[in-house]
Amino acid sequence: MKTTFRFCVMLVGLASLSGLALAREQAMPSTQASNLSCQPPSTAPAASASQDQFDQYSWQMFIALNWPAQNGQRGDPDCAKQPGDPGYTVWQTYKTVEEIFLPKGADPGPWNTPQTAKSLGIINIAALKNSTQVNAVDQAVGGWLIDQAGNPTYYDISANETSYDYIVNNSFYNADVVSKANNINFPNGVIEVKSSWRILTTSDNASRYLTMLARVATFNDQGQRTGVTEAYLGLVGLHIITKVNGYPQWIWSTFEQIDNVPPKELVHGQWVDQPTAGMTYSYFNPAAPAITLNQSPCDWQTQGGQLVCVPKPGTTFQTPNPLNRVTPIAEVTNAVNTNYRTDPGLQRSVLKYYQLITTQRPLMPDNPSNPLGQPTPALSANVTMESYIQPNSSCMNCHSMATPVKSPYKSDFSYLFKFANAPVGKTTKDEE
Incomplete structure (x- = not known):
């Protein structure tokens, strides 16, 4: 079965940089001052630039995409507003995969169609591996993710207008067309966003989250879909990938809400979780034995030709999956986080409760011997997205293997085309 699960399982052993070396990288003086702009950066740092400069780029992109959107114009910021003002953010007005890849491979039409209040529709649960279509929003590998309140984590993927136009102009919304395409090459300026969300309860402080109301799938204790309900969600993770001039392998920025898991500190030569006393974390349980952390909840079984996640013996779909961070956030990245999170312009915004985890990019983007x-x-x-493969997780490695459904051809680091549907009477699917 050609699924995200199999693609990313192949990553084990590829990464060679230790968490200790990464986390101990010293902060370098920045050549870019912290500033707030409603527009994303027009260029990326040179390939030889420091981690600090790429992390600055990521934060500038994060702020621009989380700027309040212009009413009636999807994907455009309202630069008269400021972060923290009410309304959808820019990236929340991007087209979701549900809007791009319509049933029967239909043309999704023009970009600027009206957006309803429940724009994301049904948010697919992570690792619901019972159809080809939802595989692309599954966790990178491992199964669903249940927070400490016993609720599932939900995921969505969206794309900006440059990406949308490329897909529509080439009829790549049609699975029959895109599965035969052997030259998929997104233009510069494409942005894709993958988001992860958790249900906020009365025990949560919603003022620390970017929030929205959305329809979400409901499940029984075995993880089988039972229906749909409306829920109040808080953003817990955000992948931003950008294709920029000079970087054919794209630039990969990943952010999290700061209450997901506690930070780590170096104690007697070992990285140790340092939870704040009295703090409740969304995915961390201080009483959980170390052997239970970051473990897939799935007893994988084949049902009807599909890999299905069945709860391990003694657990149910509501059993929390305790996590901690395997690779500590680098000092240089933490310094950039502090710089932006304390910026006076963000103090009215929930963005101050988010942190950059890292910016991954190609060190040698133009080396023919190393594509x-x-x-x-x-x-x-x-x-929240690579929960169970953290020791070997690499966004670039995983996405380098992306292909459309039932296709031997690469899809330029994008898994979007896993959502493409075939016209009436066609059954283009990944091979089992």
Whole structure:
């Protein structure tokens, strides 16, 4: 079965950079001052630039995409507003995969169609591996993720207008067309966003989250879909990938809400979780034995030709999956986080409660002998998206293997085309 699960399982052993070396990288003086702009950066740092400069780029992109959107114009910021003002953010008005890849491979039409209040529709649960279509929003590998309140984590993927136009102009929304395409090459300026969300309860402080109301799938205790309900969600993770001039392997930025798991500190030569006393974390349980952390909840079984996640013996779909961070956030990245999170312009915004985990990019983007460009840093893991493969997780390595459904051809680091549907009477699917 050609699924995200199999693609990313192949990553084990590829990464060679240790978490200790990454986390102990010293902060370097920045050549870019912290500033807030409603527009994303027009260029990326040179390939030889420091981690600090790439992390600055990621934060500038994060702020621009989380700027309040212009009413009636999807994907455009309202520069008269400021972060923290009400309304959808820019990236929340991007087209979701549900809007791009319509049933029967239909043309999704013009970009600027009206957006309803429940724009994301049904948010697919992570690792619901019972159809080809939802595989692309599954966790990178391992199964669903249940937070400490016993609720599932939900995921969505969206794309900006440049990406949308490329897909529509080439009829790549049609699975029959895109599965035969042997030259998929997104233009510069493409942005894709993958988000992860958890249900906020009365025990949560919603003022620390980017929030939205959305329809979400409901499940029984075995993880089988039972229906749909409306829920109040808080953003817990955000992958931003950008294709920029000079970087054919794209630039990969990943952010998390700061209450997901506690930070780590170096104690007697070992990295140790340092939870704040009295703090409740969304995915961390201080009483959980170390052997239970970051473990897949799945007893994988084949049902109807599909790999299905069945809860391990003694657990149910509501059993929390305790996590911690395997690779500590680098000192240089933490310094950039502090710089932006304390910026006076963000103090009215929930953005001050988010942190950059890392920026991954190719160190040698134009080396013909190394098409992957040497991912730097070697590891990149968001605890809400790569929960169970953190020790070997690399966004670039995983996405370098992306293909459309039932296709031998690469799809330029994008898994979007796993959502493409075939016209009436066609059954283009991944091979089982």
